[in-house]
Amino acid sequence: MIPPQLSLIVKNVDLNLDFEDFCSEIKLLYPSVKNVIRMKNKFQSYIKLVKLELISSSVREELLNGKKIIIGYIAYDITEYLAPATVLICSKCMGLGHFKKQCSQIKNTCRTCGDLVD
Secondary structure, three states: OOOHEEEEOOOOOOOOOHHHHHHHHHHHOOOOOOOEEEEEEEOOEEEEEEEEEEOOOOHHHHHHHOEEEEOHHHHHHHEOOOOOOOOOOOOOOOOEEOOHHHHHOOEOOOOOOOOOOO
């Protein structure tokens, strides 16, 4: 598993592009690219963002500093990949790390003032 800190996002990659050719060209130009993944939205439809998972932090920094990557005579913008936050918040006690179902607190906590309520 490659940590998300070593990933980059390539923007505006055409949905009609031959993705296999795109992947092989990236891996040919940058051997430290381990995986090339077309991103999906919440409806599981492909979008114009592609995630590159790298095994070298120096190549990642080099690409980020250049701000663009040229694949098949097209220049694509590159940005950092920021992994989605996965924070569990209990709606009963407003605590972190669990949901209401697992909450051991007997009374509810007010969302506004933080006092215990019935």
